[in-house]
Amino acid sequence: MPVKFEVNGKPVEVEVEPRLTLADCLRHHLGLTGTHVGCEHGVCGACTVLVDGAAVRSCLMLAVQAEDAKVVTVEGLSLEQGLTPLQTSFRKHHALQCGFCTPGMITTAHALLSEEPGCDADRVREVLSGNLCRCTGYISIVEAVLDARAAYQRDGKRP
């Protein structure tokens, strides 16, 4: 069935089966392979995207449910040139190794910092507890998110 929504500020229209998840729609129909699919049952957080501003697991949402929604993927959280403050912070703190979980970490951290730019380390850990990383041990990711708070406090929503 046809479904229309907005992805990273651009309107899209796709023809999908009802059973197609939003994650697979983004990857296979729209070529936005930055959204990673890890567990496909809502445990790992790698597929996190923003739907109408809220961080959600795109493997637990059907593409047809995104009708009329504004979806932002990790591609939509980057700049044409250079790195955003959140990306810069991830690089500075070595907050990724293999990188598989990173899109989910970035989208989740962006939602958190946009809503709560003053969040403390406990809050960052609580929110990121829904995102699995098998490389870093999380400490560097938490540090990167905490270090990016200043940019969100200064400038409001990023990028």
Add this chain to the structure above:
Amino acid sequence: MKLPPFEYACPTSISEAVALLASHGGDAKPLAGGQSLVPMLAFRVASPSLLVDLRKLAELRQIRITDNGVTLGAMVRWREILDDARLRTAHPLLVAAVEHVAHYQIRNRGTVGGSMAHADPAAEMPGIAVTCEAQIAVVGKSGARVIEAAAFFQGPLMTALRADEIITEIRLPQWPAKRRFGFQEFARRRGDFAMAAAAVFYDEDAGKLARNAHVGAIGVADRPLRLNAVEAVLDDNTIDDSIIAKAEAAASAAVDPADDIHSSGAYRKALIGVMVERALKGAASIG
């Protein structure tokens, strides 16, 4: 895994939704937030022929607070409960429990009605409903009815809902401002399913004796439980260390959890006692 094939409908009225469910002879499922149902589809635990998406039913999204209590529309999301400052006084036990529900992203989508209909024995909302003697309003092709929470949950993932029925509201009785309460949950990782959790509340009379004690246990049986034996220990007593120790022992004695992959039954039996103890200490403001 990829989801099994199904048809999809997105009705704009409850009557249309009920008619769609009824038309598929028990093989259709309502889709609320999808945070339990979609994993069930991915695991092939469920493979309905039709999903009836409830997202356009605005009347299911309201939180109403009146002198009779708190009414949660079935499509109210966890995030909306946590963001509603009124609920921190209108039903603080509900808020305390919802803080333990799943992870950040799940709380942005998951709904109270979906959790009730899913009826996971380790889920918080069914436990709160049973502890607080909530009423569950449902509507189906033969009309609307109200089910008491104690009768609603019938086993793991089993409820009194008929195949053509949709939950419309969860009604929590009025919460007195001075009521004492506690909620304690133990999970390997915060946001994961409870290995055991306890919800307790009681009122106090002029002599500071506990009245109307309610004790709920989550994750230790095939459905959420009220622990009447523990309530009997609390009622008409001052809640102090010695009563709490008796309540802890009574809570462990009242349940008989099975062994599973996460822990032995004996461990869970001990754990529920500790959860009741900690919840009561919080309720009584004891160190």
